[in-house]
Amino acid sequence: MELLSGADMITRFLADEGVEYIYGYPGGAALHIYDAIHRQDKVNHILVRHEQAATHMADGYARATGKPGVVLVTSGPGATNAVTGIATAFMDSIPMVVLCGQVASHLIGEDAFQETDIIGVTRPIVKHSFSIEDPSEIPMILRKAFYIATTGRPGPVVVDIPKDMTAPTEKYEYVFPKKVKMRSYTPVGRGHTGQIKKAVDLILKAKRPILYGGGGLVLGGASELFTQLAKKLNFPVTTSLMGIGAYPQTDRQSVGWLGMHGSFEANQAMHHSDLVVCIGARFDDRATNNVSKFCPTARIVHVDIDPSSIGKTIRVDVPIVGTATSVLEEMLALLDESKTQLKADALVDWWKQIDAWSASRAGRIYEPAEPGETMKPQQVVEAVWKATQGKAYVVTDVGQHQMFAAQYYKFDKPNHWITSGGLGTMGFGFPAAMGIKLNKPDEEVVLITGEGSFQMMMQELSTCSQFGIPVKIINLNNQSLGMVRQWQDLNYQARHAQSYMQSLPDFKMLVESYGHVAMKVEKAEDLDAAIEKTFAMKDKLVFLDVYVDPHEHVYPMQVPQGSMNDMLLSKTERT
Amino acid sequence: MRHIISILMENEAGALSRVVGLFSQRNFNIETLNVAPTDDPTLSRLTVTTTGDERVIEQITKQLNKLIDVVKLVDLTEGQHIERELMLVKVKAVGAQRAEVKRTTEIFRGQIIDVTPSIYTVQLAGHASKLDAFIQALGGSTLLEVARTGVSGVARGEKVLSL
Ligand SMILES: Cc1ncc(C[n+]2csc(CCOP(=O)(O)OP(=O)(O)O)c2C)c(N)n1
Ligand SMILES: [Mg+2]
Numbered sequence: 001m002e003l004l005s006g007a008d009m010i011t012r013f014l015a016d017e018g019v020e021y022i023y024g025y026p027g028g029a030a031l032h033i034y035d036a037i038h039r040q041d042k043v044n045h046i047l048v049r050h051e052q053a054a055t056h057m058a059d060g061y062a063r064a065t066g067k068p069g070v071v072l073v074t075s076g077p078g079a080t081n082a083v084t085g086i087a088t089a090f091m092d093s094i095p096m097v098v099l100c101g102q103v104a105s106h107l108i109g110e111d112a113f114q115e116t117d118i119i120g121v122t123r124p125i126v127k128h129s130f131s132i133e134d135p136s137e138i139p140m141i142l143r144k145a146f147y148i149a150t151t152g153r154p155g156p157v158v159v160d161i162p163k164d165m166t167a168p169t170e171k172y173e174y175v176f177p178k179k180v181k182m183r184s185y186t187p188v189g190r191g192h193t194g195q196i197k198k199a200v201d202l203i204l205k206a207k208r209p210i211l212y213g214g215g216g217l218v219l220g221g222a223s224e225l226f227t228q229l230a231k232k233l234n235f236p237v238t239t240s241l242m243g244i245g246a247y248p249q250t251d252r253q254s255v256g257w258l259g260m261h262g263s264f265e266a267n268q269a270m271h272h273s274d275l276v277v278c279i280g281a282r283f284d285d286r287a288t289n290n291v292s293k294f295c296p297t298a299r300i301v302h303v304d305i306d307p308s309s310i311g312k313t314i315r316v317d318v319p320i321v322g323t324a325t326s327v328l329e330e331m332l333a334l335l336d337e338s339k340t341q342l343k344a345d346a347l348v349d350w351w352k353q354i355d356a357w358s359a360s361r362a363g364r365i366y367e368p369a370e371p372g373e374t375m376k377p378q379q380v381v382e383a384v385w386k387a388t389q390g391k392a393y394v395v396t397d398v399g400q401h402q403m404f405a406a407q408y409y410k411f412d413k414p415n416h417w418i419t420s421g422g423l424g425t426m427g428f429g430f431p432a433a434m435g436i437k438l439n440k441p442d443e444e445v446v447l448i449t450g451e452g453s454f455q456m457m458m459q460e461l462s463t464c465s466q467f468g469i470p471v472k473i474i475n476l477n478n479q480s481l482g483m484v485r486q487w488q489d490l491n492y493q494a495r496h497a498q499s500y501m502q503s504l505p506d507f508k509m510l511v512e513s514y515g516h517v518a519m520k521v522e523k524a525e526d527l528d529a530a531i532e533k534t535f536a537m538k539d540k541l542v543f544l545d546v547y548v549d550p551h552e553h554v555y556p557m558q559v560p561q562g563s564m565n566d567m568l569l570s571k572t573e574r575t
Numbered sequence: 576m577r578h579i580i581s582i583l584m585e586n587e588a589g590a591l592s593r594v595v596g597l598f599s600q601r602n603f604n605i606e607t608l609n610v611a612p613t614d615d616p617t618l619s620r621l622t623v624t625t626t627g628d629e630r631v632i633e634q635i636t637k638q639l640n641k642l643i644d645v646v647k648l649v650d651l652t653e654g655q656h657i658e659r660e661l662m663l664v665k666v667k668a669v670g671a672q673r674a675e676v677k678r679t680t681e682i683f684r685g686q687i688i689d690v691t692p693s694i695y696t697v698q699l700a701g702h703a704s705k706l707d708a709f710i711q712a713l714g715g716s717t718l719l720e721v722a723r724t725g726v727s728g729v730a731r732g733e734k735v736l737s738l
Contacts, residue, residue, distance in 0.1 A: 119589060124600045128643040131588065148643060183738065184585055184646040308637035311630065 004174040006135035007036035007166035010099065013142045015042035016176040019070050021061070021438060022046070022099075023054035025081075027074025028114060029101030032166035046438065046467055049459040051078050053431035055085020056457070059094050060432025061439050063418045064393055066221065068095040068149050069435065075101045075163075076114030080121065084425060086156045087125040091422025092242060093219060095154035097145050104164040105133075119160050127155030132165045136172045143177040152187035153306040154219060188305050191322025191330065199277065199301040199318045200334045203233065204342060206275035208297075208350045211235045212258070215242030215421070216280020216305060222324035223247065223414040226279060229328055232335060234347060236354050238266040240281040242421045245411035250390070255354060259287040260558045261403045264364070264567065264575075265357035267558065270295055271565035272353070277301045280324045282309040284422070293563035303327045363556030363569040364407070369524035369549075377401060377476045377548040380527065381408035384446060384474055387531045392444040393418060393436050397429035397453030400482035403554040405448040427456030433471045434464060444472070444535065451477045451504055461514040464541050472534055473543045478550040479504060486553045490568075511543040518543040577606070578632050579624050579651040579658055579728050581736055582639060586612050586619040590644035594621060597642065603627065603635050607660070607703075607725030618646065618738075624703075624726045649736045651728045658728035661698070662706045663688075667717035668695040676716055683709045694719065 004012060010033055014022065023046045026034045037045050048054045051073045058069025069089075073082050079100040089096045103112040119129050128148050130141045145157040203209065211233070217226050223246045230237045230253055237247045238258045247254055256263030258270055270276065276298045281287065283302075288294045291314050301318040302310050310319045320327055368379045381404050384392075394409050395418040396402040402419055411417045418436065420428040429447050437445040454475055464471065484499040511518035517540045521530045527546070534542045556567040559574070567575045584590050591610060598605050603625060610621040625635060632650065639645050651658070668676050673695075680687055680697050683705065689696035699709055703726055710721065730736070 120592070123589075123593060123596050129589070133588075182643070185643050306641070308634060308641055312634060 002174045003171040005032070005036070005166065005168045005171050006132075006138055006161075007032040007168060008039075009135070009138045009172065009174050010142070010161075010166065011036045011040050011043055012174060013139050013176065014070065015040070017142070017146055019043055022070040022072050023048055023057040023435070024072030025051050025054060025074065025078055027078045027101060029075035029103055029163045030072060030078070032163065032168055033072065033099070033101065033161070035168070036166075045072070047463065048431070049462050050457070051081035052085050052427065053457055053460050053463070055082045055089065055096070055098065056425075056428050056431035057435035057438075058096050059085060059089045059428075060395060060418055060435035062089075062094045062096060063432070064415050064436040065439060066219070066415065068097055068146060071096065071098045073098070073100055074114070075103055075118070076116045079118040080116055083121060083125070084427075086122055086158065088420050088423045088425045088428055089156040090125040090127070092215065092420065093154050094156065095149040096156040097142075097149050098156060098158045100158060100160050102131075102160045102162040105162040106164070108162065118158065122158050125156070126158050129158040129160065131160040132162065135165045135170060138165070138172075139174060140177050140180070143180050144182065147180045148185065188307075188321055188323060189326065191303065191320040191327040193330065195318055195320045196327060196330050197334060199320060200331055200338065202275055202299055202301060202318065203277065203331075203335075204338065204340050207346070208273045209233070209235045209275040209277065209347075210269050210273045211237045212239070212270070212276050212278040212281060213237065213243040213246040214240045214279065214281020217243055217246035217324050218414045220280060220305065220324040222280070222328055225325055225328035225332065229332055232332065233342060235277075236269055236351070238262070238270065240287050240421075241406060241419065243281060244406060244417040245414040248412040249410040250412055255358065257406065258564070260289070261407070261554050261556065263407070264360065264362040264556050264569065265354060267556065267564045267567060268357045269354055270298075271563055273298045275299050275301070279303040279328070280305070283313045285313070288314060289558045289564055289566065290561045295564065362575075363567060365570070366552070371523065371525040373524055374522070374547060374549045375524050375527060377404045377478065377552055378408050379524070380474065380476060380546050380548060381405050381448065383527055383531050384448070385409045387535055388444050388446065392416070392446045393433070393440070395419070395429050395433035395436065395445065395447045397447075397449040398424045398426045398483075399450045399453060400478070400486065400552070400554050401448055401450040401453075401476040403483075404476070407554075426453040429453060430457045430460050430471075430473070434460060434469045437469050437471045438467065447471055447473045449473060449475055450482060451475055451479065451501060451507070452481045458510070461511060461516060461541070465515045468539075470537075470539050470541045473541070475507060475543065475545045476548050477504075477507070477545055478548050478552070480550050482550065482552075483554070485550070489553065507543060507545040511541075516541040516543060518545065520545045520547070522547045576628070576632070577624060577626050577652070579622060579656070579726055580636065580639070580648060581651055581728060582621045582623070582648040583613070583618050583646045583736060583738070584621060584642075585644045585646065586617050587644060590619065591621070593642050593644055594623075594639065597638055598623075598625075601634070601638060603631065607723070609725035609727055615738075622725070622727050646738065647736060649730065651730060654734065655731040656728050657731055658702060658726050659700055660703045660706055660726045661700045661724045662709070663722045664697045664699065664710070664713070664718065665720040666695055666697060666713060667693060667719060669693050672716050676713065679709070679712050683712070685709065
């Protein structure tokens with residue numbers, strides 16, 4: 001039997017759970033835990049420069065690896081600084097465990113120094129939360145926290161730890177709980193076979209079908225099975241923004257991603273389809289446009305691990321609650337056994353139509369800059385795609401650059417497109433990229449950001465020098481809050497209220513002051529060489545400040561309140 | 576439509592605030608709410624009456640089921656059920672009203688459980704609509720205070736909500 005203090009139990013538990021890195025920032029209420037971290041060498045702590053960055057680092061790591069990210073912050077301001085990152089993870093169902101120091105139990109409720117009811121503050125943005133009331137509970141509560149964060153529909157779990165729970169003088173028996181069972185929580189398993197059969201019947205009868213994959217395929221490790229199904233059926237495949245990479249985008253059957261800035265052909269195909277088979281997406285408002293005009297002729301099959309996602313925003317014909325992998329396996333088996341089989345030419349007309357939509361390249365045409373001209377953001381992303389052979393982990397912030405990255409980088413593998421989709425958190429990208437690079441040092445990790453977003457978390461340049469985290473940063477510098485500016489161009493007669501950035505720093509000097517490499521590119525003819533140089537410096541953080549056209553808009557863009565295929569295709573064209 | 580949803584949940588700190596928070600966070604409606612531990616002290620039973628169309632009620636039950644502290648729930652209005660609510664009413668009882676209040680209480684099978692020279696405190700249990708009717712019937716009297724527990728209920732017959 002082993003006797004450990006609460007603080008030592010925490011570090012010991014994390015080691016036993018297989019946690020290699022935690023991201024955090026110390027403070028009074030967490031100091032016993034920090035001392036315990038100092039006295040062991042299994043769990044490495046990465047000291048960020050702002051707690052929000054700790055949550056995004058953990059989040060990025062989780063998105064790229066499927067494993068839970070772990071964060072440690074102190075009470076009060078430490079915990080409240082983490083809130084944006086917790087909400088970001090919650091909206092995209094990312095597994096994360098956030099350990100928060102808290103004032104000692106006897107002070108709770110007295111407005112003690114650095115006391116915040118963080119359980120209350122985070123209640124609507126966590127999958128669950130725990131408060132430690134007795135140090136002996138620490139191993140079991142942490143085990144439950146990891147279990148809840150990683151199973152079913154994943155999400156962040158907050159554990160509030162009053163300082164007296166970690167006092168070094170009081171020791172308790174420590175055993176790593178092998179099993180965890182909760183009568184009130186049973187993660188969803190297989191889908192209902194009867195329902196899956198119904199779905200397969202519809203699939204076999206469809207004339208204008210489309211497969212629609214979401215982030216659930218990526219989180220659930222179901223991309224391969226999804227690809228198998230698509231190949232077997234020869235159906236066109238679209239994904240949500242979060243599902244990018246769940247199906248190889250360079251494959252012939254891929255019509256790109258759908259929604260507000262999705263591809264012309266994806267939105268057209270959805271609108272005209274007679275069957276939408278959605279797996280692991282939640283039909284959010286940026287994907288469906290006006291729900292009352294959504295896919296007017298389609299039957300809808302919806303597979304999701306979360307029953308509350310089904311029927312929430314749109315009417316569904318065949319709901320299936322289950323894990324993506326189990327349902328896909330069963331669908332594939334049923335298709336193999338089925339007496340009726342797809343006719344080889346059943347979809348000829350449908351594909352003819354889709355190929356025509358794709359060939360039009362509608363909404364995708366931009367004029368690359370001539371030598372001497374300011375670059376188009378699209379061409380920068382295309383150059384990055386080529387330079388990295390489409391294999392990099394591409395992380396973004398939020399804005400036009402995010403949409404350009406999604407449109408012009410082609411992803412053939414899941415878990416490589418890393419973006420804050422649900423919450424749309426500016427500042428997410430840099431720390432998320434750091435979290436990935438730290439854990440995958442041999443992989444190329446590229447941040448595509450904007451000068452607005454980058455300034456929200458640029459203090460982390462310091463963390464990167466301390467821990468040697470050589471991410472590559474492509475700053476699509478349009479000297480404005482481009483996405484806001486675009487909406488103002490379209491909806492407010494180009495009145496640019498607070499959407500331009502005055503007093504931008506000299507990013508090159510700024511980045512260099514932290515000991516990193518930086519380059520500024522202003523002309524199209526210098527782009528390729530600069531990108532080549534950037535990726536050649538394997539062990540350096542390189543910041544490429546690329547000046548791009550501030551007047552560029554992201555197209556296609558769905559017309560608000562319209563149907564899926566109601567799109568602006570350029571500043572002058574509309575479907 | 577009005578629905579009565581009964582929930583068995585872990586009797587733990589924070590469980591109630593999660594349930595109540597869910598309703599405000601998702602813009603669901605709460606008309607009445609009551610909660611107390613059951614015969615098993617590790618479980619609380621919470622009953623909420625709410626209104627909404629089919630889609631809203633479906634979301635409410637699904638979202639509630641997602642809460643980790645919720646062990647089981649039932650929408651009692653989906654089947655035959657019995658619902659009761661308890662009310663305590665303090666009403667002015669002077670002059671002619673004194674006899675009138677007493678008579679009305681008897682008609683509704685309520686009990687006067689506290690008396691002063693000028694006040695009756697009436698206890699009444701029953702279907703929520705009966706409590707409403709009683710208050711209506713007391714129309715002429717001066718109501719000083721009304722305390723209602725919110726609806727509690729069970730399914731009729733064999734069906735039970737338990738682990
Ligand atoms: C934290 C946060 N605040 C505000 C917004 C609203 N917003 C969305 S995009 C955007 C502009 C982003 O500017 P930049 O990072 O320069 O990207 P660009 O659109 O110019 O490519 C803003 C302000 C947001 N998404 N996140
Ligand atoms: Mg910008």
